[in-house]
Amino acid sequence: FVINDYPSFEISYRTRVDIHPYFDDDPWFTGFVQTLPQPGKKRPYEYSGFGFFDQLDWVTVNETYPIQAVEDIVKDIIQNTVAPNTQIIYNPAKIEATGYTTQGIIDLYVVSAKKAIEDLADLASGFEYGVDNSREFYFRPIDTDVHYSYWAGKHFQYIEIAENPHKIRNRLYIKVGLIQGTGFGWVKEGTNIIGYEEDAPSIAEYGLREALVAAPEILSIADSRVWAQQLLTKTSIPEIKAKIKNVLFDETKAKIDAKGKVRITTDDGIEYELFIKKAAYSMSPEGILGSLDLV
Numbered sequence: 001f002v003i004n005d006y007p008s009f010e011i012s013y014r015t016r017v018d019i020h021p022y023f024d025d026d027p028w029f030t031g032f033v034q035t036l037p038q039p040g041k042k043r044p045y046e047y048s049g050f051g052f053f054d055q056l057d058w059v060t061v062n063e064t065y066p067i068q069a070v071e072d073i074v075k076d077i078i079q080n081t082v083a084p085n086t087q088i089i090y091n092p093a094k095i096e097a098t099g100y101t102t103q104g105i106i107d108l109y110v111v112s113a114k115k116a117i118e119d120l121a122d123l124a125s126g127f128e129y130g131v132d133n134s135r136e137f138y139f140r141p142i143d144t145d146v147h148y149s150y151w152a153g154k155h156f157q158y159i160e161i162a163e164n165p166h167k168i169r170n171r172l173y174i175k176v177g178l179i180q181g182t183g184f185g186w187v188k189e190g191t192n193i194i195g196y197e198e199d200a201p202s203i204a205e206y207g208l209r210e211a212l213v214a215a216p217e218i219l220s221i222a223d224s225r226v227w228a229q230q231l232l233t234k235t236s237i238p239e240i241k242a243k244i245k246n247v248l249f250d251e252t253k254a255k256i257d258a259k260g261k262v263r264i265t266t267d268d269g270i271e272y273e274l275f276i277k278k279a280a281y282s283m284s285p286e287g288i289l290g291s292l293d294l295v
Helices: 052-057 070-085 113-124 200-206 221-235
Strands: 016-019 029-035 048-051 060-065 106-112 127-131 137-141 146-151 156-164 171-176 193-198 210-215 239-248 261-265 271-284 287-294
Touching: 029 052, 048 052, 052 113, 052 127, 060 070, 060 113, 070 113, 070 137, 106 113, 113 127, 113 221, 171 221, 193 221, 210 221, 239 271, 261 287
Parallel strands: 146 261, 171 210
Antiparallel strands: 016 029, 029 048, 060 106, 127 137, 156 239, 171 193, 239 287, 261 271, 271 287
């Protein structure tokens, strides 16, 4: 945010900022200050920051977890590593049951909390994670419901949408954290590559596209295959991305949560249903505009 004079109160690194447009009781954005104007800079003075989700990259996990439910590992990471060392709050009620129990040891050694949780979300299959407007960490099933419907010209002014087939990978060779003592098939003895998972319909349509994926913290072959199978659901199809610009919030005065899907109708009447990846807001005396990143 930008102000024309230094504020009457102190703003320092990690100062919390809550923004409540239209006098909404719930903040539309909760974050913290990360950059400050340097002394001697001319007006206006600019402060910038991020949401608390970024603090998951600040701390590393150094734990070995025996066979247990994925959500219990996530709870331990947030309660004992993340919450004590960041401004993120641990609320066990927001870390939901996954129904998946690891089949071997998970060895998290100097792994960022964000990377560890990302891999655990893939292992659980169909889970998402983040930090909400109460600064509380959540780990929950991916919401596939459509929560918003917007029309070009009425709710937003511009849209960019594109399909990217270049990142398709439909055979994933899996590298894990345990050296294999014996060889099998084409897998060499003494390697930590345990085989591959592939998507046959994708190969038939787009041709064979291979990649090596690594999960060094996963020691179980069974767990690593489940993890790779979940990755395939994302990598074996073309990536569709859209960006809506100049969303007219003065029309709806309603906050958009980065949860679930939005149905967008373009100028020529074509409909898309895409997941909301990010919602951003721009505020000025003329009103509030926004942009949505969709996948």
